[in-house]
Amino acid sequence: MTTTQVTYAIQDEYADDYSFCYGCGKLNADGLHIRTGWIGDKTVTIFHPRKEHTAIPGFVYGGLIASIIDCHGTGSAALALHRKNGHEPGDGIEPPRFVTASLHVDFLKPTPHETPLKLVGTVEEVHPKKWIVHTELFAGDTCCVKGEVVAALMPKTMMK
């Protein structure tokens, strides 16, 4: 899987009023602009860490990695439910929104800072309002981190 960018990202179609997430909101000027799309039946995010996203010099900050896994997870769940409903990013239909119920990250080895990161997700439906996203984070061909997000459909109480 040699993709270097995501063409149709689910976050591009989130409603403007809910596009200010620091991780993946297209309208958060200071944010990370994480973008997640399908490649076959896997979800993919490509991310280029900024210079300041360092841990020990030479390695990527773990909290940033957790952040990417988090938004990749909720985005992947949104992709999956959207597809189940007959839609794909790019078709202009507003997708469902998920929030993170829990996040687990295993740092298998230090993640080098000089390469773009590729996250590959496998989505598992628990029930229509609850999905689990299993993610592997690669720097080049090396899987450095594994993550798991339990994503829940956003409760109406969080929307205005």
Place this chain on the structure above:
Amino acid sequence: MTTTQVTYAIQDEYADDYSFCYGCGKLNADGLHIRTGWIGDKTVTIFHPRKEHTAIPGFVYGGLIASIIDCHGTGSAALALHRKNGHEPGDGIEPPRFVTASLHVDFLKPTPHETPLKLVGTVEEVHPKKWIVHTELFAGDTCCVKGEVVAALMPKTMMK
């Protein structure tokens, strides 16, 4: 526990060469400057989310919360081993450094954006090179998030 700031933080005494962590490095100009100290036998971090650290409007971004729990965790493990070795932050002795082996975050309820966050940690020694930090994150008196960090003493291979 009404503390509003941490006076003696372990991160203030990390060696300059390893003080560029985006989360807690005192020398990372763009970083979060997370600071963690003792209050009795609990570890405490106080953090004021920036305006851009939003999720859905009104609530704090989960990836930021994961980041604070991460650095609070490694800082708490460093505090604990440092104390076991007879030292306290403020005495000018360079503390041990830890890295995150795994991070788990349970988002119990949305975290409101308008209040400073207080993280309270309980540190458990597994063996001298491996500690578990259990953290509760409070907004006001409400515990919104629980986290667990498994912290490992930094391997020499990560140091130059």
